[in-house]
Amino acid sequence: MSLIGSKIAESSEIKNLVNQLTKAVQDINQNIEGPRDVDPSLEKNNKDLVDDVCNSRGRPLFYPYIGTGAGRGPYVELHDGSVKLDLINGIGIHIFGHSHPELMAATIQGALSDIIVQGNLQPNDEYLKLTRRLAEIASRNSRLKHAWLTTSGSMANENALKMARQKNSPARKVIAMKAAFAGRTTMMAEITDNPAFKQGLPDYDEVLRIPFYDRNDPQSIEKSVALFKEHVEKNKNDICAFIFEPMQGEGGYNVAPREFFIPLFEICRENNIAIWADEVQTFCRTGEFFAFETLGIGEYIDLCTVAKTLQNGATLFTEEYNPQPGLIAGTFSGSSPTLNAGLKVLDILENEGYLGPEGKIAKIHNEFIAMLNRLNETSCKGLLQDAGGMGLMVAVTPLDGTKEKMLELLKVLYKNGLMTFGCGRGPFRLRFLLPAIMSTEDIKIAEKIIEKSVLEMA
Numbered sequence: 001m002s003l004i005g006s007k008i009a010e011s012s013e014i015k016n017l018v019n020q021l022t023k024a025v026q027d028i029n030q031n032i033e034g035p036r037d038v039d040p041s042l043e044k045n046n047k048d049l050v051d052d053v054c055n056s057r058g059r060p061l062f063y064p065y066i067g068t069g070a071g072r073g074p075y076v077e078l079h080d081g082s083v084k085l086d087l088i089n090g091i092g093i094h095i096f097g098h099s100h101p102e103l104m105a106a107t108i109q110g111a112l113s114d115i116i117v118q119g120n121l122q123p124n125d126e127y128l129k130l131t132r133r134l135a136e137i138a139s140r141n142s143r144l145k146h147a148w149l150t151t152s153g154s155m156a157n158e159n160a161l162k163m164a165r166q167k168n169s170p171a172r173k174v175i176a177m178k179a180a181f182a183g184r185t186t187m188m189a190e191i192t193d194n195p196a197f198k199q200g201l202p203d204y205d206e207v208l209r210i211p212f213y214d215r216n217d218p219q220s221i222e223k224s225v226a227l228f229k230e231h232v233e234k235n236k237n238d239i240c241a242f243i244f245e246p247m248q249g250e251g252g253y254n255v256a257p258r259e260f261f262i263p264l265f266e267i268c269r270e271n272n273i274a275i276w277a278d279e280v281q282t283f284c285r286t287g288e289f290f291a292f293e294t295l296g297i298g299e300y301i302d303l304c305t306v307a308k309t310l311q312n313g314a315t316l317f318t319e320e321y322n323p324q325p326g327l328i329a330g331t332f333s334g335s336s337p338t339l340n341a342g343l344k345v346l347d348i349l350e351n352e353g354y355l356g357p358e359g360k361i362a363k364i365h366n367e368f369i370a371m372l373n374r375l376n377e378t379s380c381k382g383l384l385q386d387a388g389g390m391g392l393m394v395a396v397t398p399l400d401g402t403k404e405k406m407l408e409l410l411k412v413l414y415k416n417g418l419m420t421f422g423c424g425r426g427p428f429r430l431r432f433l434l435p436a437i438m439s440t441e442d443i444k445i446a447e448k449i450i451e452k453s454v455l456e457m458a
């Protein structure tokens with residue numbers, strides 16, 4: 001029997017309509033050519049819109065940014081008439097920039113499903129395909145076997161924590177890194193090492209810390225390992241998991257070599273401590289799907305959490321950590337459009353030459369870092385230090401590395417047409433979540449804006 005659902009999915013008439021719709025939007029977006037200044041005649045209207053958003057949500061916006069819904073590649077149009085070069089991409093959501101045609105078509109196709117949001121009791125094809133694909137890519141270079149969908153990175157992390165606690169019950173505590181960021185739920189705020197993100201919240205005394213790798217300290221590995229051992233000794237059978245970001249995000253875009261992680265993992269294995277890679281930010285960005293692949297540490301991973309680029313969240317886990325019925329559930333597992341778009345993101349990355357040491361991501365990384373270093377050695381001498389990171393995650397320490405100067409520079413860059421964000425806790429760094437579709441020409445445009453902005457402040 002031929003199913004009616006297959007007729008919808010395979011109808012050439014529907015496919016043509018979806019393509020026509022996408023093409024009509026692309027044709028209009030072609031008019032976005034590159035950065036554009038604010039139009040003075042739109043400033044008042046934009047200010048009203050921004051005030052409206054701030055009033056409704058009760059909190060100011062960091063930038064006076066309201067998008068019009070139009071964008072092309074790394075460029076996005078705002079209601080003040082300006083077009084920005086967007087190098088932050090919703091803090092990592094839009095890996096292919098704005099209005100990517102294949103993603104737009106996948107999103108529209110997803111929206112033709114009979115339901116808008118899918119749940120765990122009644123999954124549709126998109127849920128099936130995305131979980132299957134995640135389990136498949138995760139299992140290539142690790143023991144991870146299953147994928148459980150959520151709608152945020154924080155919730156993916158909460159589920160990972162519950163799996164670790166249940167399997168290693170009654171162990172309660174987790175070991176996390178200094179300067180870690182894990183999300184915004186109560187427990188993820190506890191794991192996050194930033195007092196500004198938890199003012200007024202109680203301390204639950206469930207998190208122990210070790211320092212992340214410090215490339216300026218030759219004893220860095222020994223120090224972290226010694227402290228880790230001390231925590232394990234002092235909290236016998238009360239540590240359920242070790243959570244780490246393979247490359248630290250909010251904490252300053254700090255990178256560590258494989259040798260830093262291995263001795264920590266060995267202690268975990270000896271003591272029944274789950275090894276949990278928080279890849280919410282690194283997923284799809286480091287030149288492989290997972291940073292644990294880029295670092296060659298996959299065999300150790302018990303739990304891995306992803307979100308952002310996936311357009312959904314997910315907890316990946318080994319058979320051993322598969323929880324008992326009842327532990328994880330939740331009404332929402334993702335909208336039909338975002339589930340279909342997440343699947344498309346993975347397909348494009350794998351099939352269109354983005355991954356691997358010679359892939360497009362590696363090329364963008366090298367060109368962007370070279371550009372920052374060139375500026376630091378020439379016109380912006382010493383004002384853009386320590387450019388580094390992995391893949392599409394790049395940071396640099398601007399000016400004197402203080403919070404004030406970094407924040408001011410962000411505003412100057414924004415005025416000059418480039419939007420990005422900060423990270424780190426001292427030095428305070430300029431952070432870029434580069435779109436994977438960035439061309440050499442776009443990097444030249446970024447170079448000009450960064451140079452102009454740094455010199456304006458120097």
Ligand SMILES: Cc1ncc(COP(=O)(O)O)c(C=O)c1O
Pocket residue numbers: 091151152153154155157181182183184245249250278279280281307308
């Ligand atoms: C490493 C890491 N973990 C967890 C989260 C939380 O994800 P979400 O904001 O989707 O809840 C983030 C978000 O920035 C993150 O960078």
